[in-house]
Amino acid sequence: MSEKEIECWWDQASEYYQKEINDRFPKTVHYGPFGSDERHLKLLGDVNGKKVLELGCGGGQCAIALAKEGAICTGLDISKKQLDFARNLAEKNRVKVSFLKGSFSDLTSIKKCYYDIVLSVFSLQYAENLDSVLTQVNRILRRGGLFVFSIDHPFYIMISPDTLKVESSYYKNGKNIELERWPDGSRHKSITYIRKVSDILNSILRSGLTLEAVLEPLDLNDKIWGTGYRRKLIRKIGPTIIFKCSKK
Numbered sequence: 062m063s064e065k066e067i068e069c070w071w072d073q074a075s076e077y078y079q080k081e082i083n084d085r086f087p088k089t090v091h092y093g094p095f096g097s098d099e100r101h102l103k104l105l106g107d108v109n110g111k112k113v114l115e116l117g118c119g120g121g122q123c124a125i126a127l128a129k130e131g132a133i134c135t136g137l138d139i140s141k142k143q144l145d146f147a148r149n150l151a152e153k154n155r156v157k158v159s160f161l162k163g164s165f166s167d168l169t170s171i172k173k174c175y176y177d178i179v180l181s182v183f184s185l186q187y188a189e190n191l192d193s194v195l196t197q198v199n200r201i202l203r204r205g206g207l208f209v210f211s212i213d214h215p216f217y218i219m220i221s222p223d224t225l226k227v228e229s230s231y232y233k234n235g236k237n238i239e240l241e242r243w244p245d246g247s248r249h250k251s252i253t254y255i256r257k258v259s260d261i262l263n264s265i266l267r268s269g270l271t272l273e274a275v276l277e278p279l280d281l282n283d284k285i286w287g288t289g290y291r292r293k294l295i296r297k298i299g300p301t302i303i304f305k306c307s308k309k
């Protein structure tokens with residue numbers, strides 16, 4: 062049921078979200094709010110000719126940037142509205158990306174050892190069972206392949222942007238439901254899954270993937286998500302954490 066609610070949330074939020082971010086998106090993979098990008102971090106290497114899957118591809122900006130660099134790209138997302146936007150954007154950019162509707166909770170239709178690279182930017186906070194997603198990513202990656210994902214930094218989300226104080230417990234894990242008020246005054250139930258850093262690292266270990274690096278970048282010049290974030294807080298802790306894994 063939660064997955065259906067997340068899908069509906071994104072179908073409703075897509076138009077507003079894309080209005081906010083699309084024009085400011087750089088022509089490269091961006092790793093999340095104030096989280097820098099591929100031009101600076103160089104986590105994926107040369108993607109030319111590589112088979113790449115983006116999980117939770119949203120409006121397709123990252124997949125399109127990779128396709129422009131020669132990657133054979135597939136974008137998977139649960140939201141039809143996000144995928145409609147992505148298909149349109151790929152057409153405008155005259156690049157071929159295969160956009161598929163589906164959930165990262167079930168990757169069983171993908172062949173074993175098929176992809177060279179799997180990427181996920183700010184989407185796996187919607188995964189109820191992270192162990193299962195990472196184990197499935199391990200199955201579909203070829204040996205030597207890479208899996209890079211970014212999510213909300215678990216420390217960042219504990220701090221209130223209003224008081225700059227730690228307002229929630231680091232140990233409050235699992236399903237997190239928030240009632241959001243949107244600019245048009247409507248209220249929407251947002252669902253994410255909160256994890257400690259150790260939960261994420263242990264999920265990686267259990268999946269059989271090898272952890273290559275953990276990054277906590279802070280790019281104060283980020284113009285994409287700039288409007289919704291308070292600088293006072295960002296200066297103390299950045300909102301993005303990135304995990305780079307490989308399949309040995």
Ligand SMILES: C[S@@+](CC[C@H](N)C(=O)[O-])C[C@H]1O[C@@H](n2cnc3c(N)ncnc32)[C@H](O)[C@@H]1O
Binds near residue numbers: 064116139143181183
């Ligand atoms: C914050 S957006 C990030 C989109 C894109 N990666 C970006 O950087 O703009 C999160 C995306 O995850 C997608 N998503 C949420 N749950 C999903 C699931 N179970 N399977 C696939 N995509 C999902 C949403 O539809 C949404 O497009």
